[in-house]
């Protein structure tokens with residue numbers, strides 16, 4: 535099977551401006567072309583009424599059925615609060631070295647739109663980094679630095695350090 539060249543981006547209930555800005559960020563940082571996916575999800579998929587949150591790996595599993603012949607990676611942007619067993623919340627998750635990733639905008643919100651968008655770009659680049667096989671990085675400025683809180687997200691950049699950049703494929 536031929537490896538696709540495009541990073542597919544799908545937004546579910548996320549503002550169009552953010553999706554377009556995220557696509558621009560992906561093109562800039564990864565150098566790959568971006569295409570938009572318009573698939574829909576079953577309502578309340580992965581919703582846990584006890585927690586009032588959505589289970590990240592359930593969403594990722596269903597999304598991983600989506601396929602386009604020219605697809606390299608697939609990233610979904612969601613407004614729902616995500617969790618994983620054993621964690622209060624997650625900003626996103628990805629298949630390490632796989633194709634699929636999800637990012638939640640829920641905990642990244644700010645009244646400052648620029649800051650909000652910048653946070654989304656960082657988490658998108660981080661999760662896509664995992665799909666390219668990257669692990670967490672000790673460099674505090676590197677986007678692959680692990681973020682446990684918004685302060686951590688704000689402290690890092692949306693770019694990959696020199697070491698991580700070398701592992702990323704070139705378009």
Ligand SMILES: [Zn+2]
Pocket residue numbers: 660664670680
């Ligand atoms: Zn991570």
Ligand SMILES: [Zn+2]
Pocket residue numbers: 671672673676677678679694695696697698699
């Ligand atoms: Zn790094």
